[in-house]
Amino acid sequence: NAGVTQTPKFRILKIGQSMTLQCAQDMNHNYMYWYRQDPGMGLKLIYYSVGAGITDKGEVPNGYNVSRSTTEDFPLRLELAAPSQTSVYFCASGGQNSNQPQHFGDGTRLSIL
Amino acid sequence: EDQVTQSPEALRLQEGESSSLNCSYTVSGLRGLFWYRQDPGKGPEFLFTLYSAGEEKEKERLKATLTKKESFLHITAPKPEDSATYLCAASNYGQNFVFGPGTRLSVLP
Numbered sequence: 001n002a003g004v005t006q007t008p009k010f011r012i013l014k015i016g017q018s019m020t021l022q023c024a025q026d027m028n029h030n031y032m033y034w035y036r037q038d039p040g041m042g043l044k045l046i047y048y049s050v051g052a053g054i055t056d057k058g059e060v061p062n063g064y065n066v067s068r069s070t071t072e073d074f075p076l077r078l079e080l081a082a083p084s085q086t087s088v089y090f091c092a093s094g095g096q097n098s099n100q101p102q103h104f105g106d107g108t109r110l111s112i113l
Numbered sequence: 114e115d116q117v118t119q120s121p122e123a124l125r126l127q128e129g130e131s132s133s134l135n136c137s138y139t140v141s142g143l144r145g146l147f148w149y150r151q152d153p154g155k156g157p158e159f160l161f162t163l164y165s166a167g168e169e170k171e172k173e174r175l176k177a178t179l180t181k182k183e184s185f186l187h188i189t190a191p192k193p194e195d196s197a198t199y200l201c202a203a204s205n206y207g208q209n210f211v212f213g214p215g216t217r218l219s220v221l222p
Contacts (some may be wrong), residue, residue: 004156011115033210042117042200042212043157058209098204099144099164104156 002026006091006105013081013112021054021076021108023091030072031094033102034058034066036087049074081112115140117203117213122137125219126191134186134216136201146184148177149200151215160186189218 007022025032030051035043045058049068063085065077074093078085088109094102119127120135138146138167161170163179168175174195177189186199198215205211 007134035212039141040214042214043210044212045209078184092156098210101159101162102157102210102215103159104149106154106156 004091004093006089008107008108009106010109011111013053013078013110015081015083015112018077018079019081019099021078021089021091023074023076023105024066024072025074025091025093025103027053027093027103028071029093029095030071030099030102031100032068033092033094034064034074034076035090035092037058037090037107038087046076046089048078066082078110086110086112097104115203115205115209115211117201117211119196119201119213119216121216122214123217123219125221126188128192128220128222129190131187131189131191134199134218136184136186136213137182138184138201138203138211138213139182140203140205140211141204142206144204144206146179147184147202147204147210148184149202150154151198151200160199188218193220193222196220 004025033048034046044060047066049055088107092102092104117138146162151157161177166181200215202210202212
């Protein structure tokens with residue numbers, strides 16, 4: 001029973017490099033989300049998707065991009081990594097509408113040096 | 114602006130010492146209030162959803178309640194394994210979930 005799977009678990013990037021954080025869910029959920037979590041702060045929504053081919057910005061989208069070509073996958077792309085993007089990134093999926101609870105992966109811990 | 118705050122920031126209890134965590138929200142058009150538990154190095158784990166004022170949900174030593182402005186997570190006779198960060202989140206009709214910063218609970222044996 002995999003649920004939401006995120007890869008990689010840890011990554012160190014140099015300033016200016018790019019990378020893609022992978023997220024896959026096997027619960028056939030329409031809704032998927034990307035958050036970042038900084039120490040002492042709540043989860044901040046980066047992007048979300050209500051279904052394949054549909055994405056929208058959340059509270060903190062600058063410096064990130066997403067795509068949703070299938071129901072299962074929702075990758076997050078970081079272009080030109082900056083130290084401010086050092087954080088823990090969580091992917092979540094959540095049912096058929098925004099009133100359903102979200103189920104989270106175990107996160108990707110990203111450091112930009 | 115939609116906002117969720119939680120108090121206290123951290124709470125230390127002795128095993129068996131009951132207490133409550135607070136979640137205050139200002140959300141236009143609340144659809145649901147969610148409680149999650151987060152262990153170190155892990156993603157949040159869903160506990161409860163509350164949809165309307167007066168609603169209560171229980172699971173083992175935890176009980177969540179909801180008013181028009183706040184939600185409480187009551188912990189009865191906690192055990193050390195209840196130690197975690199507890200997050201609450203509010204969803205609105207704009208597809209958004211707004212998370213609070215969490216309460217770090219430590220239960221000492």
